[in-house]
Amino acid sequence: MDQVTARRLGLVLLAVILLAALAQLFFRTPVQTDMSAFMPHDRDRLQTLLQSQLEQGPAARVWLLALRGGSAEVLAGASRLFSHKARKSGRFSQVLNGQQQLDDATRKLLSTYRYLLSDRLQPDSYSVEGLHRLFLGLLEILRSPLSTFSKTLAPRDPGGESLYLLQKLMPKTGAVRLEQGVWMDREGTAALLLLQSRVSGTDLDAQLTLQQEMSRWLEAVREETGIKGLKIQFAGVPALSLETRQRIRDASTRLGALAGGIMLLYMFLVFRSPRRVLMTALPLLTGVIFGAAVVSLCFDGIHGITLAFGITLLGVAIDYPIHLLTHQHPGEPLGRTMKRIRPTLFQGVVSTVLGFSIMLWSDFPGLVQLGLFSISGLFMAAWVTDFVLPRFGRDSAPGELPLLQHVPGSTGQAGVRIQLVLVVLILGLFIWTLQDEPVWSRDIRSLSPVPQEIKEQDGRLRAAMGAADPSAVLLVEGRDAQDVLRREESLQPKLQKAVEQGLLRGVESAARLLPSIQRQQERQSWIPARQELVLRLETALADLPFKPGVFAPFIDDLDHSRSLVPLTPVSLQGTPLYLRLQALLLPTSEAVIGVMPLVGSRDLPRLSNLLGSAAGEGVWVFDIPRETARMMADFRDDMVRKAGWAVLAIVVLLAAWLRDWRRCLAVLLPVSLAVLVSVVAVLRLGQGMNLFHIVGLLLVTGIGLDYALFFSRKVVSADEQRRTLYGLVICCLSTVTVFALLGLSGIPVLQAIGITVAVGCLAAFLLSWLLARPASQPLACP
Amino acid sequence: MNDRLMNTAVTAWMGARKAGLAPVLLGAGILFYLSLLSPLQAGEGLQGLMDRLASAGGTEVSFVEEKHLDMLDVPLIQKGRLRFIPPDRFERVLEGPGGGRFVIDGQRVLQQQGDTRRELDLEQLPAVQAFAASFGATLRGDLEMLQKYYEINFDDTADTWVLELLPKDPRLQRFVTRIVLRGQGGLVKRMEVYEVNGDWSDMRLLYE
Incomplete structure (x- = not known):
């Protein structure tokens, strides 16, 4: 009675936990999509910098748009309307379509501070010679037909510094040409726009909302202009990231549905009872719910990738109910079956948990989530298999498996010699492959599921607009914003040289928008006192045809410039320049990072050389794909090291548990060999290992341990042996089918996991079967 | 006629x-x-002039320009060549070292003076756009465009004609009071620009 009460209590407890988990999932679990969770945290400074750049850097936030489907005139109108909506929305820090960008207040500011801001000014600009040159230049300008319009400013600004600043601060248009007042491509078939979002480039959900909003604006533009054929084309980093995600999602959904259907069919074929089919799904289902709830409790949400990979890793849990149901003898209550297989099942669960636990010590928050998810999910799946399933199976016709008769009744019983040959063969193949193929994949870009064609299109649009290359950036670290501005200024001559040598087309920087206080004060110090200035002006104008006194406003303005307080980023607040500065000056906890996006960079190593001693001391040239690859490699090496510890822990655990070195060997050898076979397959396919292959190998280890433990289990009858084999055949077939489907998906990430797991599981099954301790020594034969 | x-x-x-x-x-x-x-027929005469200008096609001609600027003690005098390539390319090249080059091509304006080169977009400069129409539309014989930007007084005596253009666009009115074009048959011979601040210029085209 007590036992029954305890069981009831247990069931109630389980129900409460699962309900709480469901509640947590429904009410308190945002699904995160920010990719930075899969970037390492608390690594060295460089990586932190890189990460902040990837998340917030201007290049990562830039949308490139092309409007098509009309004459140049129509497109120009659409471009104006669209930009107006985008600017009004306040969602972008920059909306550029070629129209004039600066408002009157900013123009006034630039005009007032022109003698502090203009980088054309030199120490000798106010010498007699300098002023003479200036006025000669003005005479030339007065010859132009446009002087009608420009000369009104001449008495105040004979050098045209205001105009120069305005043009300099207008974004570089690159190879784009202006037509009808907006940016157009060479053929005049597309109006081009560049929009920099305020939200981070890695926040894909926010970017998706933006994309949808932009589509709505286009719809509105279509209606307002009556041009139905207007089309929009998105490019830029956010667009590519969204495309990537969408493709993975589509493939996962499609394959998931297909795999689910196949699994159902399998299970129905095997068990011929809807109830039992349901039972096979229950542990996995509860495992997923519990795992997700635990992660969301610890991390205030769950990452989309954790969920997807976590469910994959939990795939091993579908084997547990299969073991239970196939081992059930006719007429036997499931509770008793459970009792028989429990030790083996638990050995499998615990060693798999050990294998997965290496992810808990990862520096990637996303992988810690994944580890926690899979471990807690496995725990729940095992508990449900052990505790709940026996209650379900009570009154169904147990142990009848229509296909069982066709199963041969033993393990492979390969002789010791054949076993040895197998071991040597696989090891040899492995070593040979290692010598032939590079082990690690170098190019993380190969992981992108976006077709080359779309990437090329993106590249073309980027080149056409002279937009910053998202794969290269210069970072400058300083104590504060002024420090960064000063450092950027000191780099300018070298960068100019790089542009002249063709290493770059250009560099954006905060210092280009706003010089440091020091530089502004320096320019102020060049301006002579009023008396002196008047004298020099008189001398400079002596042989020129200007009327006396014409330049009095020029003298006034210069005199006023001497007493101006230099501009700082803060004093620009409320102007469009401030938004642009914000993207180029990133405050971190104890420093400020200046971001200098490189436009059209060619040879980064040479650029680093050119920067010489500056590089490294607070200035870094980042080759983002290479740095990301390096980060992934660091992480991967870390995983491999930790995997060593996990293997050791598993060996110790099994040795202590099994207390039989031959059985230990029979378990560990097939699993290790299966992992090697899987690696060989991946390398022979010319893929090179990456992070996702390693996640796949973890699953192979978990499943392989399970297979090997069951095959090497001490059994009492040939029937039991046959049931074990049958159960494992079902497990293996279903796993291999599902993962082979992933392997054929064409999405590199899914392919990586699919191939690794499908090959590894098949190998684990065959090897466990062949290498299991010969069953010719069962303790007793009834 | x-x-x-x-x-x-x-x-x-x-x-x-x-x-x-x-x-x-x-x-x-x-x-x-x-x-x-009768005044009713003046429009037809103007249209006739426009037709003649339109059929004249492209031209290349030397010019001499005098600019009387308030800033300067003496007028600026400059010589150079003008080229008009229908429908809407207009080039003005100054003689002498560092001769400035000024090109209007459709909506684009290119200005080159020594080493400095500037490209402007007429769409963004409405005043300049209106100004450019005074000679652009005239050379093209585009009466509609001319009427869009200017009040036109047309005087056709014996064998010369005079077009007086008064800006309609307030943005151009800020700079220019009137533009006078004088010509003979299908040729423009002279262009005078009178500015708000009293500056004026007179450009004479010297056909061979």
Whole structure:
């Protein structure tokens, strides 16, 4: 009675936990999509910098748009309307379509501070010679037909510094040409726009909302202009990231549905009872719910990738109910079956948990989530298999498996010699492959599921607009914003040289928008006192045809410039320049990072050389794909090291548990060999290992341990042996089918996991079967 | 055109006299001539000028320009060549070292002076756009465009004509009070620009 009460209590407890988990999932679990969770945290400074750049850097936030489907005139109108909506929305820090960008207040500011801001000014600009040159230049300008319009400013600004600043601060248009007042491509078939979002480039959900909003604006533009054929084309980093995600999602959904259907069919074929089919799904289902709830409790949400990979890793849990149901003898209550297989099942669960636990010590928050998810999910799946399933199976016709008769009744019983040959063969193949193929994949870009064609299109649009290359950036670290501005200024001559040598087309920087206080004060110090200035002006104008006194406003303005307080980023607040500065000056906890996006960079190593001693001391040239690859490699090496510890822990655990070195060997050898076979397959396919292959190998280890433990289990009858084999055949077939489907998906990430797991599981099954301790020594034969 | 009409009228008159219809035709002829002088017919005369300008096609010609600027003690005098390539390319190259080059090509304006090169977009500079239409539209014979930007006074005497253009666009009115184009037949011979601040320029085209 007590036992029954305890069981009831247990069931109630389980129900409460699962309900709480469901509640947590429904009410308190945002699904995160920010990719930075899969970037390492608390690594060295460089990586932190890189990460902040990837998340917030201007290049990562830039949308490139092309409007098509009309004459140049129509497109120009659409471009104006669209930009107006985008600017009004306040969602972008920059909306550029070629129209004039600066408002009157900013123009006034630039005009007032022109003698502090203009980088054309030199120490000798106010010498007699300098002023003479200036006025000669003005005479030339007065010859132009446009002087009608420009000369009104001449008495105040004979050098045209205001105009120069305005043009300099207008974004570089690159190879784009202006037509009808907006940016157009060479053929005049597309109006081009560049929009920099305020939200981070890695926040894909926010970017998706933006994309949808932009589509709505286009719809509105279509209606307002009556041009139905207007089309929009998105490019830029956010667009590519969204495309990537969408493709993975589509493939996962499609394959998931297909795999689910196949699994159902399998299970129905095997068990011929809807109830039992349901039972096979229950542990996995509860495992997923519990795992997700635990992660969301610890991390205030769950990452989309954790969920997807976590469910994959939990795939091993579908084997547990299969073991239970196939081992059930006719007429036997499931509770008793459970009792028989429990030790083996638990050995499998615990060693798999050990294998997965290496992810808990990862520096990637996303992988810690994944580890926690899979471990807690496995725990729940095992508990449900052990505790709940026996209650379900009570009154169904147990142990009848229509296909069982066709199963041969033993393990492979390969002789010791054949076993040895197998071991040597696989090891040899492995070593040979290692010598032939590079082990690690170098190019993380190969992981992108976006077709080359779309990437090329993106590249073309980027080149056409002279937009910053998202794969290269210069970072400058300083104590504060002024420090960064000063450092950027000191780099300018070298960068100019790089542009002249063709290493770059250009560099954006905060210092280009706003010089440091020091530089502004320096320019102020060049301006002579009023008396002196008047004298020099008189001398400079002596042989020129200007009327006396014409330049009095020029003298006034210069005199006023001497007493101006230099501009700082803060004093620009409320102007469009401030938004642009914000993207180029990133405050971190104890420093400020200046971001200098490189436009059209060619040879980064040479650029680093050119920067010489500056590089490294607070200035870094980042080759983002290479740095990301390096980060992934660091992480991967870390995983491999930790995997060593996990293997050791598993060996110790099994040795202590099994207390039989031959059985230990029979378990560990097939699993290790299966992992090697899987690696060989991946390398022979010319893929090179990456992070996702390693996640796949973890699953192979978990499943392989399970297979090997069951095959090497001490059994009492040939029937039991046959049931074990049958159960494992079902497990293996279903796993291999599902993962082979992933392997054929064409999405590199899914392919990586699919191939690794499908090959590894098949190998684990065959090897466990062949290498299991010969069953010719069962303790007793009834 | 008037000469041709005259000839036709005279031939008709001679024939009619023989036929005894002289008094009737004389009356009709006088009426016809009167109607030519009435203001109603001025538009047709302007259109006629425009047609002639349009059919003149591309030209290349030397020019001399005098600019009288308030800032300067003496007028700026400059020489150079003008080239017009229909429908909307207009080039002005100054003589001498560092000769400035000024090109209007459709909506783009290119200005080159020594090493500095500037590209402007007319769409963004409405005043300049209106200004450019004064000679652009005239050379092209585009009356519609001309009327869009200017109030036009047209005077056609003996063998020369005068177009006085008064800006309609307030953005151009801030700079320019009037532009006067003078010509003969299908050729523009002279262009005067009078500015709000009293500056004025006079450009003469020297056809060979």
